[in-house]
Amino acid sequence: MNKTPTIAVAGATGAVGREMLEILEQRKFPHGTIKALASPRSAGQQLPYRGGTLTVEPLTHESLRGVDIALFSAGSSISKEFAPAAGKAGCVIVDNSSAFRMSDGVPLTIPEVNPESIRNLHASASLPNVIANPNCSTIILLMALTPIRRAFGVERTIVSTYQAASGAGAKGMDELEAQTRDDLAGKVVRPGIETGGVFHEPYAFNLFSHNTAVDPVTGLNVEESKVILETRKIWNDPSAALSATCIRVPVRRAHAESVNVTLKTPATTAQVREVLSKFPGVRVVDDRAANLFPTPLKASGKDDVLVGRIRPDASRLPASATAADYDQPAIAFDLFICGDQLRKGAALNAVQIAEMLL
Amino acid sequence: MNKTPTIAVAGATGAVGREMLEILEQRKFPHGTIKALASPRSAGQQLPYRGGTLTVEPLTHESLRGVDIALFSAGSSISKEFAPAAGKAGCVIVDNSSAFRMSDGVPLTIPEVNPESIRNLHASASLPNVIANPNCSTIILLMALTPIRRAFGVERTIVSTYQAASGAGAKGMDELEAQTRDDLAGKVVRPGIETGGVFHEPYAFNLFSHNTAVDPVTGLNVEESKVILETRKIWNDPSAALSATCIRVPVRRAHAESVNVTLKTPATTAQVREVLSKFPGVRVVDDRAANLFPTPLKASGKDDVLVGRIRPDASRLPASATAADYDQPAIAFDLFICGDQLRKGAALNAVQIAEMLL
Numbered sequence: 001m002n003k004t005p006t007i008a009v010a011g012a013t014g015a016v017g018r019e020m021l022e023i024l025e026q027r028k029f030p031h032g033t034i035k036a037l038a039s040p041r042s043a044g045q046q047l048p049y050r051g052g053t054l055t056v057e058p059l060t061h062e063s064l065r066g067v068d069i070a071l072f073s074a075g076s077s078i079s080k081e082f083a084p085a086a087g088k089a090g091c092v093i094v095d096n097s098s099a100f101r102m103s104d105g106v107p108l109t110i111p112e113v114n115p116e117s118i119r120n121l122h123a124s125a126s127l128p129n130v131i132a133n134p135n136c137s138t139i140i141l142l143m144a145l146t147p148i149r150r151a152f153g154v155e156r157t158i159v160s161t162y163q164a165a166s167g168a169g170a171k172g173m174d175e176l177e178a179q180t181r182d183d184l185a186g187k188v189v190r191p192g193i194e195t196g197g198v199f200h201e202p203y204a205f206n207l208f209s210h211n212t213a214v215d216p217v218t219g220l221n222v223e224e225s226k227v228i229l230e231t232r233k234i235w236n237d238p239s240a241a242l243s244a245t246c247i248r249v250p251v252r253r254a255h256a257e258s259v260n261v262t263l264k265t266p267a268t269t270a271q272v273r274e275v276l277s278k279f280p281g282v283r284v285v286d287d288r289a290a291n292l293f294p295t296p297l298k299a300s301g302k303d304d305v306l307v308g309r310i311r312p313d314a315s316r317l318p319a320s321a322t323a324a325d326y327d328q329p330a331i332a333f334d335l336f337i338c339g340d341q342l343r344k345g346a347a348l349n350a351v352q353i354a355e356m357l358l
Numbered sequence: 359m360n361k362t363p364t365i366a367v368a369g370a371t372g373a374v375g376r377e378m379l380e381i382l383e384q385r386k387f388p389h390g391t392i393k394a395l396a397s398p399r400s401a402g403q404q405l406p407y408r409g410g411t412l413t414v415e416p417l418t419h420e421s422l423r424g425v426d427i428a429l430f431s432a433g434s435s436i437s438k439e440f441a442p443a444a445g446k447a448g449c450v451i452v453d454n455s456s457a458f459r460m461s462d463g464v465p466l467t468i469p470e471v472n473p474e475s476i477r478n479l480h481a482s483a484s485l486p487n488v489i490a491n492p493n494c495s496t497i498i499l500l501m502a503l504t505p506i507r508r509a510f511g512v513e514r515t516i517v518s519t520y521q522a523a524s525g526a527g528a529k530g531m532d533e534l535e536a537q538t539r540d541d542l543a544g545k546v547v548r549p550g551i552e553t554g555g556v557f558h559e560p561y562a563f564n565l566f567s568h569n570t571a572v573d574p575v576t577g578l579n580v581e582e583s584k585v586i587l588e589t590r591k592i593w594n595d596p597s598a599a600l601s602a603t604c605i606r607v608p609v610r611r612a613h614a615e616s617v618n619v620t621l622k623t624p625a626t627t628a629q630v631r632e633v634l635s636k637f638p639g640v641r642v643v644d645d646r647a648a649n650l651f652p653t654p655l656k657a658s659g660k661d662d663v664l665v666g667r668i669r670p671d672a673s674r675l676p677a678s679a680t681a682a683d684y685d686q687p688a689i690a691f692d693l694f695i696c697g698d699q700l701r702k703g704a705a706l707n708a709v710q711i712a713e714m715l716l
Contacts, residue, residue, distance in 0.1 A: 289572075309567055
């Protein structure tokens with residue numbers, strides 16, 4: 001790879017695309033030409049970058065010619081239209097959509113978790129040079145679970161999410177704000193989809209099961225299936241046992257997750273805290289005395305995934321457990337984690353993958 | 359008990375107290391004299407009731423004389439000051455505080471779940487005639503779990519809550535609204551406690567681990583301990599295995615809970631749905647095709663606890679599970695439930711207990 005590659009951000013005007021540009025700037029990503037690409041109706045828009053501006057160009061096959069690395073975040077159908085051909089032409093695509101995540105031979109990568117996955121970028125003949133960025137909830141979950149898995153093994157995981165509006169893009173965040181303003185002004189809030197919006201339930205001071213479709217057989221929504229199936233692929237463990245319940249909450253841009261994890265080998269709370277503390281990209285926020293733990297606000301705009309409420313699963317201890325029992329190794333733990341959906345859940349992870357290519 | 363008892367609502371001006379009056383009115387509770395009692399600084403306030411008004415009187419030992427049933431919701435210290443003496447004088451106290459919930463001989467009652475608990479109101483010599491109303495999260499959880507337990511047994515429960523502001527009273531709800539207005543006006547929101555408010559974290563578009571103290575040994579906060587210990591008492595099962603993670607979310611008055619339950623005997627999804635449908639006080643809201651499930655807004659102002667997302671726990675099925683496997687009996691299920699914190703979580707349950715006394 002060229003040491004100062006030509007790069008492109010496709011979907012540059014979206015919530016994740018803007019975050020990608022901000023992160024490329026913050027991390028001083030070494031590149032030559034940089035292109036901001038988006039739909040034809042956004043063409044001509046000016047985006048701030050490194051003290052100047054980038055003029056948005058329409059995303060076309062032609063616009064990707066000569067690009068070394070393209071970060072895609074313009075939705076699955078756009079990725080399907082442009083990524084395969086560009087990849088065959090030698091451009092490495094880091095794709096934030098779900099289009100190719102489960103495709104055989106396409107790496108699904110969290111740099112801290114499975115960096116080895118990008119070793120063979122030509123494993124898929126039809127999708128060479130395509131790397132998929134995992135789902136936001138999956139990334140945030142596995143940042144916390146992977147150090148625990150490496151040290152003690154993971155037998156089973158049960159996760160309930162508290163997902164931010166940003167997962168549905170800038171439109172989702174705007175809908176939350178607009179509906180909340182309406183509610184506070186005494187207006188009755190209706191589901192956004194009734195007026196061309198995003199969500200199927202009122203969002204102001206409300207929460208609801210994730211807006212993706214629910215499988216009539218399994219009862220899982222698409223978001224939950226992503227968490228389960230992507231984890232199996234990233235961990236290279238086809239039988240990893242997970243249950244997920246994905247809920248959208250009235251928060252702007254950071255996801256929270258309540259995680260119950262059963263280990264293969266018992267560990268003490270101190271040991272779990274230690275392996276988490278040492279993992280790059282994780283910060284332990286776990287102050288019992290001050291009642292200060294991860295929150296979406298603390299995670300917003302930050303790179304680290306915050307982990308706290310680290311404690312043995314009370315359901316696996318005898319009801320008569322004493323203080324001494326809590327110091328013994330436990331076989332299951334509860335955690336509460338928060339991560340910025342737009343950063344580590346999307347744009348930051350994609351830029352980190354691009355950095356690995358250099 | 360007198361067929362038209364004299365009743366009192368202690369803490370009548372609070373969020374739960376007002377709801378108690380509304381529910382007594384809606385349910386046409388047959389009473390004689392009714393007294394609205396509160397702190398001296400609220401005395402003289404007029405509260406609407408049955409087309410007229412009640413004048414708030416100061417809560418004193420004297421004010422409880424001649425009262426047959428007193429519904430208390432004025433906080434633990436007030437309950438401790440007034441309830442024992444009134445109970446000894448023959449007044450039946452239904453206490454919404456946590457003061458006596460775990461006291462030996464004091465019934466801890468959800469009418470649909472353990473009505474037998476109020477049979478002996480004199481089991482406690484020091485607290486005769488005192489009945490405790492369980493914690494809101496406990497009530498809402500057990501409304502969903504009890505029919506499942508009766509039919510199939512419950513081996514283990516893991517619950518993550520999404521709790522509304524109302525659990526901290528009218529002050530908590532006001533803090534959420536005021537901070538949200540400030541945030542939308544572009545102001546930086548600080549934790550409420552810094553300016554005499556309720557919560558230790560900013561609440562606007564944020565969520566946080568429950569505001570009760572965290573035990574330095576167990577890592578559980580008080581709310582989580584309540585859910586675990588109260589469930590054991592209500593089910594009369596001292597070893598019931600539960601884990602709880604209690605989180606406050608920016609919602610006004612209905613709690614949600616994500617529940618993973620392991621059964622003693624396998625059941626099909628249809629069987630679980632059926633026993634839930636038949637349980638009084640539960641309404642199944644589980645429309646996979648339309649993606650319509652319980653939400654706090656749907657539960658707000660309603661008596662029923664809503665249950666949905668009823669599906670086999672994916673972590674207990676083989677990764678290769680087919681559609682046919684999902685029709686087989688499963689040993690664990692995931693559910694998502696919502697209930698009004700002020701109604702079934704507090705005032706309604708208390709009034710239902712009072713109705714059982716008649």
